[in-house]
Amino acid sequence: MSDPVDLARDMLKQVVDPEAALNIVDLGLVYDIRRRGDALEVDMTFTTEACPVGPSLLAEMREVLKDLPGIARVDINVVFDPPWSPERISPDGRALLEGGD
Amino acid sequence: MTLVASNFLGGAKSRLLPASIPFRYFGAAAIFHLIFWVALFLGAEDLPRYGGGQGPLLAAIHSLTLGVLAMTAMGAAFQLLPVATKAPLRAVWPTRLASWLMIPGVALLVLGMGTAHHEAQALGAAAAVLGLAIFAVLVADNLRRTSGMVLVTGNAWGAVAALVAVLGLGFALIVDQEHGLFEHHGRVAATHMILAVYGFMGLLAMGFSYILVPMFALSPAPDVGLGRTSLAFCVGGVAVAASGALAGSTPLGALGGALGFVGIVLHLRLMTEVMAKRMRKQLGPSFVLVRLGWAFLPLSALLGIAAASDLVPRAATFFGAAALMGWLLTFVMGILQRIVPFLASMHAAKTGRAPPLVSALTPEAPLKVHFWCHVGALASIGLGLVLDEVLILRLGAAVGAAGAVAFLAFFVMVMARLKAQGGGAKP
Numbered sequence: 001m002s003d004p005v006d007l008a009r010d011m012l013k014q015v016v017d018p019e020a021a022l023n024i025v026d027l028g029l030v031y032d033i034r035r036r037g038d039a040l041e042v043d044m045t046f047t048t049e050a051c052p053v054g055p056s057l058l059a060e061m062r063e064v065l066k067d068l069p070g071i072a073r074v075d076i077n078v079v080f081d082p083p084w085s086p087e088r089i090s091p092d093g094r095a096l097l098e099g100g101d
Numbered sequence: 102m103t104l105v106a107s108n109f110l111g112g113a114k115s116r117l118l119p120a121s122i123p124f125r126y127f128g129a130a131a132i133f134h135l136i137f138w139v140a141l142f143l144g145a146e147d148l149p150r151y152g153g154g155q156g157p158l159l160a161a162i163h164s165l166t167l168g169v170l171a172m173t174a175m176g177a178a179f180q181l182l183p184v185a186t187k188a189p190l191r192a193v194w195p196t197r198l199a200s201w202l203m204i205p206g207v208a209l210l211v212l213g214m215g216t217a218h219h220e221a222q223a224l225g226a227a228a229a230v231l232g233l234a235i236f237a238v239l240v241a242d243n244l245r246r247t248s249g250m251v252l253v254t255g256n257a258w259g260a261v262a263a264l265v266a267v268l269g270l271g272f273a274l275i276v277d278q279e280h281g282l283f284e285h286h287g288r289v290a291a292t293h294m295i296l297a298v299y300g301f302m303g304l305l306a307m308g309f310s311y312i313l314v315p316m317f318a319l320s321p322a323p324d325v326g327l328g329r330t331s332l333a334f335c336v337g338g339v340a341v342a343a344s345g346a347l348a349g350s351t352p353l354g355a356l357g358g359a360l361g362f363v364g365i366v367l368h369l370r371l372m373t374e375v376m377a378k379r380m381r382k383q384l385g386p387s388f389v390l391v392r393l394g395w396a397f398l399p400l401s402a403l404l405g406i407a408a409a410s411d412l413v414p415r416a417a418t419f420f421g422a423a424a425l426m427g428w429l430l431t432f433v434m435g436i437l438q439r440i441v442p443f444l445a446s447m448h449a450a451k452t453g454r455a456p457p458l459v460s461a462l463t464p465e466a467p468l469k470v471h472f473w474c475h476v477g478a479l480a481s482i483g484l485g486l487v488l489d490e491v492l493i494l495r496l497g498a499a500v501g502a503a504g505a506v507a508f509l510a511f512f513v514m515v516m517a518r519l520k521a522q523g524g525g526a527k528p
Contacts (some may be wrong), residue, residue, distance in 0.1 A: 018446040018456040019320055020381070031312065048322065050185035050250060050312040054442075056450035085321045086380040097380050099318065 001057040004071050005033045008040055011068070015060045018053060022096055024061075028088025031079065040065070045084045054078070103308025111376055112115055119182055120448035124197050126176025127441055129204045131512045133211075134434075135505035137161050138478070142498035148482075149489045151418055153290055155278075160215030167207045167229060170302050174279060175199065175236050177309060178257070181242060186247035186254065194460045197233050203232030218281050226275045230268045235326060237264050252328040256308025260334045267293060267345075292345040295405075298424050300339045301363060305455025307335065307368050314372060314391070317439055318379035323371040331371065334364030345409065348446050349523050354409030362402040369395055386472040387438035393476070401428050402450065405511060414477025415486075422486060426479060434475060434508065438468055449522035467511040474504025 012030055013023040024030055024044070031043040042061070046054045053093065058076060065074045144157030150157055164496050174207065179196045206228025213221030241261050244254050270293040276282060283289050316321055344350075344356025372395060372441070401424035408416035442462040450456030481497025484490075 008514070016455070016458070018450075019317065019443055019459050021458050021460060047319065048312050048316050049187075050253065051316065052117075052181060052184045052447055052454065053450075054184075056447060056456050058389070059450070060455050083322065086319055086378060091149055094380065098382055 003023055004068055007081065008033050008042070008065060008068055008071075008074075011064045012042075012061060012062050014055060017057065018046075020047075020097070022093050024057060024088075026090040026093030026096070028084060028090065028093070029057075035071075038070065040068065040071045040074045042076045044076060045079055047084050050081050073097060078099055102238075108309060117184070117191060117447065118190070120519070122193065123176040123180040123444055124202075125200050125204070126172045126179070127410050127437065128512060128516075129200075129207075130169045130172040130176070130437070131505075131509045132507075133164045133172060133207065135502060135509060136166035136211065137169060138498050138502035138505050140164055140211070142495055142502065143215075143493040145498055146491045148494055149415065149418060149486055149491075150421075151421070153287060154225050155214060156218035156379065157215050162212045162421075162425070163207070163214055164211050166297060166302070167203075168211065168415060170429055170433055171233065172207070173437060174305050175203065175233075177436075177440060178236070178240055178305070181309065181312075181440075182243050182253075182257065185250050186243055187249070188243050188246040190239060190243065195239055199235040199239075201232075202228045202235070206230075206232055210304055216281060218333070218502075222275055225451065226272055233264060233268055237261050240392075249311070252311040252323070252325060252332070253308045255329065255332050256304045256311075259304075259332065259339075260301050260305040260308065261525070262337065263296045263304065267301050268298045270296070285349065288347055288349050292343045295339060295357075298429065300343070301333070302429055304332075304335060306429065307331070309436075310368075310372060313436060313440070315375050315379075317381070318376060318384060318388070319381045320375040321380040323375050327371055329368055331364045331367035334360050334367065336364075338364055339361070342409070351410055355406050356454045358406035358409055360389045360403055361463075362399060362406070367471075368449055369399065387435045390431050390435030390438070390472065390475065393479075394428050394430075394435060397423050397427030397431065419486060422482060426482060431475065431479065436472075437508075438511070441512060442515050445519040445522075449498075449519055454523075457518075457522055462515055462522075464511055464514040464518075466509040467514065470507035471504045472509065474500050474507060478504060480485075 006027070009030065013025045015024045016022065017024060017027055017029070020027055028047060028050060029044050031045060032099070033040065033042050061076060062074070068074065140157045140161035144161055147156060153159075179190070194241070206225045209221050210225030210229055213219065213225055240257060244257055244261070247254060257285045270289055273282060274290055274293060277286055277289070282503070299368055311328060316319070338357050338359070338361025340357070341360055342354055345353025345355070345357050401420060404416055404420035404423050407413040408420045415417070442459045445462045446456045446459045449462070477495045478501030481493055481500060485493035485497055
């Protein structure tokens with residue numbers, strides 16, 4: 001059986017920031033995913049504290065993580081310390097962004 | 102399975118207004134944008150030496166300031182400020198009431214100014230003042246309940262303070278036309294203009310830039326300390342310049358312009374840094390407009406200093422054109438090109454599905470037409486003013502009107518795509 005942490009990270013790549021047209025993992029919004037017993041904790045951020053897309057991203061994350069095997073509870077912590085910065089974008093994400101709008 | 106977003110979701114949904122609220126303001130702005138260019142076409146012969154007075158040019162100026170700029174500010178602030186400050190509006194109905202007063206009020210005011218019909222102006226002005234007063238109260242209440250986002254909230258507080266003064270002076274100027282309240286109508290009008298352009302709209306535009314530009318460009322947030330310094334210089338500059346205009350004092354007017362210029366340079370330095378560090382290299386024609394607007398911002402301040410000092414013939418006309426059309430209109434249209442489809446995507450997500458990509462909601466063809474028409478109109482208006490040639494000014498206004506039709510088509514297409522996503526809004 002796959003590690004739920006890795007599985008969750010892969011599943012979260014389905015959640016795409018509609019403005020950047022890039023998934024939240026490659027965009028560097030997901031800081032940490034860890035397992036505590038039958039619970040999964042996700043630390044994440046937004047590109048800005050005022051991100052209007054934030055609530056819909058969280059709703060989508062809940063949707064994609066709801067059927068994670070072996071996990072009874074998912075806690076998503078939105079943190080702004082450290083703040084997001086462009087350096088957090090993955091090499092794949094950078095390549096996509098440099099390819100066009 | 103239990104899913105919890107422990108520290109963010111509280112109140113998040115209530116911070117997203119019904120789609121009809123922001124889009125009614127943006128739709129009205131798109132229509133007044135067209136009215137602005139048409140009225141400018143009709144009043145072009147007065148433009149090179151305009152010193153105030155009734156007629157199509159006064160109607161054009163207020164179509165632009167109240168119809169396009171203030172309407173956009175209201176739509177954007179009602180939707181984005183509660184998200185930025187994490188403090189939802191206490192109720193939605195005042196935002197609707199403000200639109201019912203503001204949209205017909207500005208239409209009546211503009212009609213009254215264009216036809217020199219005093220009663221229409223007074224009635225329209227009263228309605229618009231009430232609409233903007235509701236806006237000021239709602240924004241102030243929202244800002245009062247937050248302590249974060251210091252650059253946005255600081256600029257917004259400055260904008261609200263300026264707006265209160267603008268509303269009082271604006272209504273008094275309308276009354277003065279019939280009843281002669283002021284000994285120096287021109288000085289009060291100049292004060293009204295400085296507070297409206299640089300105080301209300303300017304500070305609001307700068308404040309929203311601190312969140313919108315990094316968000317669209319995927320850049321780090323700007324330096325807060327430098328932003329505060331910029332704000333202090335801008336607020337000081339507006340206060341001193343407005344006092345100078347009211348007192349008819351050239352040194353005070355020039356000093357205010359100089360202080361404001363320093364604040365503007367600091368703001369543009371922050372924006373330049375944000376753009377230099379952006380991860381999104383291709384931002385399209387909307388950001389060319391934004392950058393073009395930024396280029397006109399310091400130029401407008403320098404022309405304002407020249408106008409206050411009587412250094413350059415017809416400097417006041419060049420100043421007005423650079424500030425209103427070159428800076429604010431260009432900047433706001435660039436931002437509107439971005440936030441209309443962006444907010445449409447947010448509202449489509451409310452229907453329970455993943456939000457559509459903003460790019461999928463953005464019709465590119467009308468935006469390209471609008472972009473080239475806008476740039477062409479600015480170039481023609483500038484040339485027409487330098488050469489003092491009405492035909493070139495009319496040509497510029499006609500090209501601008503063609504661009505406004507293209508922008509209106511863009512807006513309608515975005516609304517149609519939103520409706521197709523199941524998140525329809527009645528503009």
